[in-house]
Amino acid sequence: MKIISVVGARPNFMKIAPFVHAIEVYNHDLASEKIEHLLVHTGQHYDDRMSKVFFESLGIPEADIHLNIGSGSHAQQVGNTMMAFEKVIKEEQPDWVVVVGDVNATLACSVTAKKEHVKVCHIEAGLRSGDMDMPEEINRLVTDRLSDLLLTPDVLSEDNLRAEGVAEEKIRFVGNVMIDTLEANRTKAEAMQVENIVKENLLDPLREVPDEIGEYSVLTMHRPSNVDKKEVLEPVIRFLLDEVCEKELLLWPIHPRARKQLETFGLWEQVSSHPGIVLLHPVNYHEMLKLNMSANSMLTDSGGLQEECCVLGTPLPDTALEHGTPHYPQKIWRCIYPGGEQCRCHT
Template sequence: MIPIKIISVVGARPNFMKIAPFVKAIEGHNALHPDKPVRHILVHTGQHYDMRMSEGFFRSLSIPDPDINLEIGSGTHAEQVGQTMIAFEKVLLQERPDWVVVVGDVNATLACSVTAKKLCIKVCHIEAGLRSGDITMPEEINRLVTDRLSDLLLTPDRLSNENLRREGVLDEKIGFVGNIMIDTLEANREKAANLDPSAILRENLLMPGADCPALNGSYALLTMHRPSNVDQKEILEPILNFLTDEVAVRMPVIWPIHPRTRKMLQTFGLWSKAMSCSNLVLLHPIGYHEMLRLNMQATVMLTDSGGLQEECCVLGTPCLTLRWNTERPVTLKEHGGASVLVGNNVERIRNEFLITLELDRSPQRPDLWDGKAAVRCVEELLRK
């Protein structure tokens, strides 16, 4: 029997946590059904070029080395999309797969879906139907175009199903499979729980030898990288002042700092203030397990990351989302989640932070966030 051939694509760190369970699910299918094998080819576009934020994730999540690395690297959105399309077209012409599977909303997702459809190759989008309603976000454009082109749209929640139906997508093209990110969380929860939070800090300090606070009480966990939060001094400086002058006087603030954010702090002359706050603990970008362990125990998360919103929902970590909108509304309090939108207005952040300090953890699981989404993804693909 000729095996079905699937090319799946990853381009940046958010994709890695989503592709790991998908690869494992294909391996599981092939072990159980040797008479109906799937030939899987993993393509890494190389959109992430930071060693700490890319290759380390492949190793820690046991993702096999990519069969093909396009090595696109950095550049503007247009440069990344254009170069990826040129390189990926050559792969498709050589391999002629039955399906191209794209995940999430990074530039590689858009570029590879367009390229596949121009060659009349079927496209499957994992994490389809997410909508922020904010067309100024590059990710929203990537989501809209990819979903419009896809032959199979695999959704993480029921709100995403409704988004697609409102846009005219036929029910037979929609597969409700649950959140594949939670597969990765559940598969790695025990390993993360066994890590020592204090050791995570010591091993990842930006300033080796600096004092590390004991993490036996309350602490805040922070990630921030979006241009809307870090690219303007009049926005970034008040947030930093709030962190150093108000949050850090109450509890340690653990901040694995994104290269973009570090660069902008230095550009705006704010780096010395961040470095001089003794209770603001600046870390290099950390691995998946390390971040998961810190999230398990954090009193509050402040983040502009969509993936961390989802993890906070399942872990029950109160989450202040530093955005004015989200493509993951299922994680918000009004839908039973743990997150509240605070944007980048310090007064609103402060008010919600003080409310959050009074909250207990309340883990929530939207439908099918059960750690088995990847198996359902493979089943849906093989039914088509």
């Protein structure tokens, strides 16, 4: 059997790692009919700090095929990925294509595989927010509709698929593979020192930081809905500077997109010069896991980090998630399941 698995962006790497390791164990333990596996990296995250370092830290073999798609609009990324991946399918002739999560590569490669009559398996199937303004929601819906095998992380996802009419034989509950990765790396992360992580990843190497960090919160923010409009981003920054940083230190491993928009909107100087914010380069998986473990709270629009917080017990402030205020916009920290009984922040 020949399987091609696809990753495109950083959240995919934590999800594909257990799958890659499971294939390695299967091929090692069984003498008959080994699985031929190819890993394709579309290159949606092409910066070494956003991509290569994660392969190394998670023990994922270097990708067999790089598509080098890079950045662009949603249409550009999807279109360019489909054209490049079609060539891979025609040349390699796989039996299955495995996609993970809900990034643009997930959508593009599932569509391309089905057009080439190749079976598709979706890892982390069935997640729904009910918010069609989220590009990820569209990616999830299309991928799940096309997939021949849907591997779900929880019973809520199974229920979502059944409600949409997916045949029972296509659904398999396998649990949350991101938590498999977390548990496999927890001990290594626990041994790390927060102070070392901060000093080794300072965005400004001249920035003075205390020898002991003490109490702190962590911020990550990257979604276009949060950073691409000044009328959304500016109130978020005001809330962070005026309220969060007045109480404790805020560690911010800043996403390239967020930095670019801060500079575009004239907000960079007040953020970078504020004594209560420590800006970091994007950190690797173990470093972020350690920061999460020791933080007073996690302020994030990352679905994966929210899931990890639920396991680690790190508080996720969600007071205004349903109400919203001028300084605390409703969608600043968006849940996978925003509000209600399915919200992971409440379960």
